[in-house]
Amino acid sequence: MDLDHARTVAVEAAEAAGALLLEGMRGTVGIRAKGVAGDVVTDLDLASEKLLLERILTAFPSHSVIAEESGLVGAAGGRWTWLVDPLDGTNNVAIGLPAYVVGVALCHDGRPVLGVVHEPVSAQTWSAIRGRGAVTSSGVRLAPSYSSSPHGPVLAWTQGYGVRRDDATLRGLRATLELNARRLLQLWAPLLSWAMLARGDIDGIVGYRAEAxxxxxxxxxxxxxxxxxxxxxxxxxEACIDGSPEDRSFVAAHPRALPGLLSLLH
Known part of the structure; x- marks a missing residue:
């Protein structure tokens, strides 16, 4: 498998989807309810996903794809599976907030080996191949430095849609973070938070039963x-595509900051 070629396909597809989203945001966005947890889906989600599926499956017809809206496309159980989030931040778009990204991953035997995040508003793309580092769209390597503030860290929070508001662990984690962090971001766009962490804009992310x-x-x-x-x-x-929601709770930070953040949570 040529991962450099796969990255090229994924980047070009994500950027094309981003252009579609950016243009669509200038007009009226069709919005409807999705599920019973208060989530929504827009016409832009569906149009972006259609574009991404066509691009990926044209280039890799034997691969499987798991997409946010369509679910599994292709045969299950293959060694190569793409994950497609056509509009991460749908709830933001629904209220006119331009905080959203397009996300694509390629997994081999369940483990991610390629990741791409594209932000249409800034026209920036970040990508990574396992074991080969993460780079910007211009090829600059991402390597955030460690910084510490006496006022506490700036953290992002993400949780799965299925988590109940009265979940005791959720309430305990949130209360601890809000008490000790300088700022706790809830962006409704987890991939945007990951890009900010990889760039060094924020100090960490805490996730509770995150979406797969x-x-x-x-x-x-x-x-x-x-x-x-x-x-x-x-x-x-390990962010594998299998496993239960309980396996998708995590803390992410610079290695020098992580011990303090884990201690805070304990």
Whole structure:
């Protein structure tokens, strides 16, 4: 498998989808309810996903794709599976907030080996290949430095749509973070948070039962930039496409910042 070719396909597809989204945001966006947890889907999600599926499956017809809206496309159980989040930040778009990205990942035997995140508003793209680092669209390597503030870290929070508001662990984690962080961001666009962490704009991310489709691309991007990711109890973490929601709770930060963040949560 030529991962450089796969990255080229993924980047070009994500950027084309981003252009579609940016243009669509200038007009009226069709919005409707999705599921029972208060989520929504827009016409732009569907149009972006259609474009991404066509691009990826044309280039790799024997691969499987798991897409946010379409679910599994192609045969299950193959060694190569793409994950497609056509519009990460749909709830933001629904209220006219331009904070959204396009995310694509390629997994081999369940483990992410390629991740791409594209932000249409800034026209920036970040990508990573496992073991080869993370780069910007101009080829500059991502390597955020460590910084510490006496006022506490700036953190992002993400949780799965299926998490109940009265979940005791959720409430405990959120209360601790809000008490100790300088700022706790809830962007409704996890991949945007991962890109910010990989760039060094924020100090960490805490996730609780995160969604499966967007996690691998973001986690790989951050990890290849030098970010360390652990489970909430400090154990090893891998953003695989299988497993249960309980397997998708994590803490991510610069290696020098991670011990303090884990201690805070404990």
């Amino acid at each position: 489709v967007d996690l691998p691309a973001g986690a790989l991007l951050a990890r290849e930039a030098g970010i360390e990711i652990r489970t909430l109890d400090g154990g090893p973490f």
